[in-house]
Amino acid sequence: MTSITGIYETVLYGEDLEALENFYAGVLGLRRVSGESHRSRALRVGPSQMLLLFRASETLKPHPLVPSHGSTGPGHLALSVEPGKLEAWREKLVAAGFPIEREVDWPTGARSIYVRDPAGNSTELVEGQIWPK
Amino acid sequence: MTSITGIYETVLYGEDLEALENFYAGVLGLRRVSGESHRSRALRVGPSQMLLLFRASETLKPHPLVPSHGSTGPGHLALSVEPGKLEAWREKLVAAGFPIEREVDWPTGARSIYVRDPAGNSTELVEGQIWPK
Numbered sequence: 001m002t003s004i005t006g007i008y009e010t011v012l013y014g015e016d017l018e019a020l021e022n023f024y025a026g027v028l029g030l031r032r033v034s035g036e037s038h039r040s041r042a043l044r045v046g047p048s049q050m051l052l053l054f055r056a057s058e059t060l061k062p063h064p065l066v067p068s069h070g071s072t073g074p075g076h077l078a079l080s081v082e083p084g085k086l087e088a089w090r091e092k093l094v095a096a097g098f099p100i101e102r103e104v105d106w107p108t109g110a111r112s113i114y115v116r117d118p119a120g121n122s123t124e125l126v127e128g129q130i131w132p133k
Numbered sequence: 134m135t136s137i138t139g140i141y142e143t144v145l146y147g148e149d150l151e152a153l154e155n156f157y158a159g160v161l162g163l164r165r166v167s168g169e170s171h172r173s174r175a176l177r178v179g180p181s182q183m184l185l186l187f188r189a190s191e192t193l194k195p196h197p198l199v200p201s202h203g204s205t206g207p208g209h210l211a212l213s214v215e216p217g218k219l220e221a222w223r224e225k226l227v228a229a230g231f232p233i234e235r236e237v238d239w240p241t242g243a244r245s246i247y248v249r250d251p252a253g254n255s256t257e258l259v260e261g262q263i264w265p266k
Binding site for chain 2: 002003004005006007008009010011013028029030031032033034040042044045046047048049050051052054059060065066067068069070071072073074075077078079080082083084088089101102104108114116121122124125130131132133
């Protein structure tokens with residue numbers, strides 16, 4: 001048994017942090033827990049997780065506290081939504097100018113919709129469990 | 134209030150999936166929930182989350198089911214560990230050949246250690262809460 005209990009922080013990269021924050025906080029409703037910075041933004045996801053938005057051109061530079069990191073090219077993130085809410089998300093995303101790129105009905109009964117965030121990352125909203133327990 | 138309840142999948146990229154799986158499953162103890170593939174591996178993190186390991190050179194190609202994605206350069210992931218377990222992780226990681234790159238005592242009382250995974254991603258193990266609720 002491992003004593004690792006969950007994902008605490010996941011990250012996405014993009015150079016325009018304001019556009020990313022407008023999407024993840026303004027459209028998806030994740031709660032901001034940090035102020036503006038030229039380097040990053042921090043958003044809360046559910047009760048115990050964080051989505052960090054980073055400018056790779058900044059985070060690749062040596063930092064006095066934390067290790068450097070930073071990738072380029074489209075990343076991926078999947079967020080769980082409450083049962084029965086996926087249709088409302090589809091409508092909200094399209095109305096906000098984020099067309100649904102793909103939609104998948106999984107063999108497990110789960111359903112996903114995928115959009116591109118303002119940096120081109122593939123963001124998935126999932127209702128149900130795609131993966132076996 | 135948003136109806137997004139948590140992170141379901143986070144991803145890391147690397148070309149040598151076997152080396153990545155050996156680290157995340159073999160050393161960190163995350164549970165494999167998929168077989169071998171030239172494209173990806175899937176590991177369970179805690180009761181309701183997944184870490185997906187991807188070869189960007191494969192996932193950037195068009196796929197019949199899911200959108201393409203794939204980034205290069207070092208990414209970042211933070212995993213929560215049970216209270217009191219961080220010291221044991223430090224010893225285990227060093228013994229497994231993964232030296233501690235940084236260590237941070239956060240103002241909130243949380244503590245983090247950072248290592249590089251076999252693909253160069255910055256992997257953080259956290260005890261406690263870095264971010265405000």
